[in-house]
Amino acid sequence: MQIRVYYDDTDAGGIVYHANYLKYCERARSELFFEAGKTPTAGGAHFVVKNIEANFLKSAKLGDMIKVKHKIVSLKFTSMKLCQSVWLEDVKIFEMTSVLVFAKDGKPIKIDEEMREFLTSLHLDF
Amino acid sequence: MQIRVYYDDTDAGGIVYHANYLKYCERARSELFFEAGKTPTAGGAHFVVKNIEANFLKSAKLGDMIKVKHKIVSLKFTSMKLCQSVWLEDVKIFEMTSVLVFAKDGKPIKIDEEMREFLTSLHLDF
Amino acid sequence: MQIRVYYDDTDAGGIVYHANYLKYCERARSELFFEAGKTPTAGGAHFVVKNIEANFLKSAKLGDMIKVKHKIVSLKFTSMKLCQSVWLEDVKIFEMTSVLVFAKDGKPIKIDEEMREFLTSLHLDF
Amino acid sequence: MQIRVYYDDTDAGGIVYHANYLKYCERARSELFFEAGKTPTAGGAHFVVKNIEANFLKSAKLGDMIKVKHKIVSLKFTSMKLCQSVWLEDVKIFEMTSVLVFAKDGKPIKIDEEMREFLTSLHLDF
Numbered sequence: 001m002q003i004r005v006y007y008d009d010t011d012a013g014g015i016v017y018h019a020n021y022l023k024y025c026e027r028a029r030s031e032l033f034f035e036a037g038k039t040p041t042a043g044g045a046h047f048v049v050k051n052i053e054a055n056f057l058k059s060a061k062l063g064d065m066i067k068v069k070h071k072i073v074s075l076k077f078t079s080m081k082l083c084q085s086v087w088l089e090d091v092k093i094f095e096m097t098s099v100l101v102f103a104k105d106g107k108p109i110k111i112d113e114e115m116r117e118f119l120t121s122l123h124l125d126f
Numbered sequence: 127m128q129i130r131v132y133y134d135d136t137d138a139g140g141i142v143y144h145a146n147y148l149k150y151c152e153r154a155r156s157e158l159f160f161e162a163g164k165t166p167t168a169g170g171a172h173f174v175v176k177n178i179e180a181n182f183l184k185s186a187k188l189g190d191m192i193k194v195k196h197k198i199v200s201l202k203f204t205s206m207k208l209c210q211s212v213w214l215e216d217v218k219i220f221e222m223t224s225v226l227v228f229a230k231d232g233k234p235i236k237i238d239e240e241m242r243e244f245l246t247s248l249h250l251d252f
Numbered sequence: 253m254q255i256r257v258y259y260d261d262t263d264a265g266g267i268v269y270h271a272n273y274l275k276y277c278e279r280a281r282s283e284l285f286f287e288a289g290k291t292p293t294a295g296g297a298h299f300v301v302k303n304i305e306a307n308f309l310k311s312a313k314l315g316d317m318i319k320v321k322h323k324i325v326s327l328k329f330t331s332m333k334l335c336q337s338v339w340l341e342d343v344k345i346f347e348m349t350s351v352l353v354f355a356k357d358g359k360p361i362k363i364d365e366e367m368r369e370f371l372t373s374l375h376l377d378f
Numbered sequence: 379m380q381i382r383v384y385y386d387d388t389d390a391g392g393i394v395y396h397a398n399y400l401k402y403c404e405r406a407r408s409e410l411f412f413e414a415g416k417t418p419t420a421g422g423a424h425f426v427v428k429n430i431e432a433n434f435l436k437s438a439k440l441g442d443m444i445k446v447k448h449k450i451v452s453l454k455f456t457s458m459k460l461c462q463s464v465w466l467e468d469v470k471i472f473e474m475t476s477v478l479v480f481a482k483d484g485k486p487i488k489i490d491e492e493m494r495e496f497l498t499s500l501h502l503d504f
Contacts, residue, residue, distance in 0.1 A: 008145065026396070053430070053432075134404065146271070181302070260389060269386050
C-alpha cells in the first residue's frame with residue numbers, strides 16, 4: 001500500500017509527526033480489508049492494538065510516497081502478532097511489531113472463522 | 127477556553143495547520159458541555175456542522191497559548207448560528223461563523239428543551 | 253483524486269470528523285503538484301488559506317472512497333479563488349470555496365510565473 | 379498534565395484512536411517545557427523518538443479527562459529513556475517506554491547542558 005505524505009502529516013520539525021507512522025500502519029491494515037470489499041469488523045468485533053514495539057529509523061517528509069509492508073508473525077485464538085514496516089523507496093524508515101486482540105465490547109473473543117480465513121488467504125509473508 | 131499549540135497541531139510550514147482552527151472551535155464548543163458536567167449530545171442527537179464561513183487572519187505557532195471565544199448569533203427551532211473566534215493574547219487570529227443543526231440519525235430535529243435552556247444559560251454574548 | 257476514509261478520519265459519531273473535509277481538499281490541492289513531480293512551494297512562498305466558505309451536505313463513513321474535484325474560479329495577482337467539492341460516488345457531500353493567498357514569511361507576494369503557468373495548464377474547469 | 383478527550387481524538391469505534399496516546403505523551407513532554415516558559419528545542423536541536431514500547435491497557439472515551447505522568451529512567455550523553463503513563467482517574471490505561479535522542483539535522487548530538495539541567499530539575503521520579 002502506497003501513502004503520500006501531506007501537510008497534515010508533518011509537524012513544525014518539517015518531517016512526519018512520529019505518531020503518524022502508527023496511523024499509516026493502521027490505515028494499511030484496514031486497506032487490506034477495504035480493497036477486498038470487506039470491513040475490518042465482524043459481528044461487532046474488531047482488532048484492537050494491545051502492545052506495540054516500534055523503531056523509528058529515518059524520517060519521511062512532505063510529498064514523499066511511502067509504502068507499508070505487513071507480515072503476520074502468528075495468528076492465535078483471540079489475537080495476532082503483526083510485523084509492519086514503512087519504506088521510502090528501498091529504505092526502511094520505520095518498523096513495528098504489534099499484538100492485536102480481536103475484541104467485542106472491550107473483551108477478547110475468538111477470531112471469527114471467516115476473518116481467520118481471510119487473513120490466511122492474504123499470504124502476508126514478505 | 128485556553129488551548130496550547132502542540133507539535134501535532136503544526137505542519138511543515140511551522141505554523142498551525144489551517145483545518146485545526148476548526149478543530150479548536152469544536153473542542154471549545156464541546157468543552158462548554160464537559161466543564162458543566164454534561165455531554166454535547168441529548169437522546170442520541172447532537173449538533174452537526176452544516177455551513178462554515180471562516181477567515182484566517184494570523185497564524186499561531188508551536189507553544190502558543192490561544193483562546194476561543196463564542197457568541198450565539200441565533201438559536202432557532204432545529205439549528206443555531208454561532209460566531210467563534212480564536213485569539214492569541216489580544217490579537218484575533220481566526221474567526222468563523224457556523225450553522226449547526228441539531229440532528230439525529232442524520233436528520234434535523236427540534237433542539238431538546240434541556241439543551242436549549244443550557245445554551246441560553248451560558249449567556250454567550252461577548 | 254481519490255481518498256479512502258480510515259479510522260483516524262472518523263470520530264465517535266461514526267462519520268468523518270467535519271474539519272477533515274478541509275484536510276481532504278488541501279491534500280487534493282497538494283497532490284496536483286506532487287503527481288506532476290512538483291512541490292506546492294516556489295522560492296519559499298506557498299499558498300495559504302485566507303477565507304473559506306463551506307457547506308457540509310452529507311457524511312462519509314469508514315471505508316468510503318471519496319473523490320475531490322477542483323475548479324479555479326479566478327487567478328489574480330497574489331491570490332486565487334478555488335472551488336472544491338467532495339464526492340461519494342455521484343453524490344456531492346461537501347463543497348468549499350476558498351481564497352488562497354500566495355505568501356512568503358506571512359506576506360502576500362506576486363504569484364510566481366512558473367506557478368501561474370502550472371496552475372493554468374491544469375485546466376481546472378470541470 | 380491533564381488532557382480532555384475531544385471528538386477529534388476519537389474514532390468510529392467510539393473510543394480514543396490508539397495512535398493518539400502517543401500524541402498525548404508528546405504533548406505532555408512538550409508541556410513540561412512550555413509551562414516553564416521554555417521550548418523543547420535548544421540551538422536547533424531537539425529530542426526525537428527513536429524507539430517505543432507501549433501497552434494499551436484500557437480505553438478512554440469522549441469527554442474523559444486523562445492525566446499523563448512521566449519518569450525519566452535514564453539520562454545519557456545523547457539520549458534519554460522515558461517512561462510515561464496515561465491515567466483515567468486512578469486507573470492506568472496506557473504506558474509507554476521510549477528512547478528519545480537529542481538530534482540536530484537528523485544526527486544525534488550531546489544533550490545541551492542547560493537542557494540537561496532543566497530535565498534534572500524536574501525531578502521526574504514519581
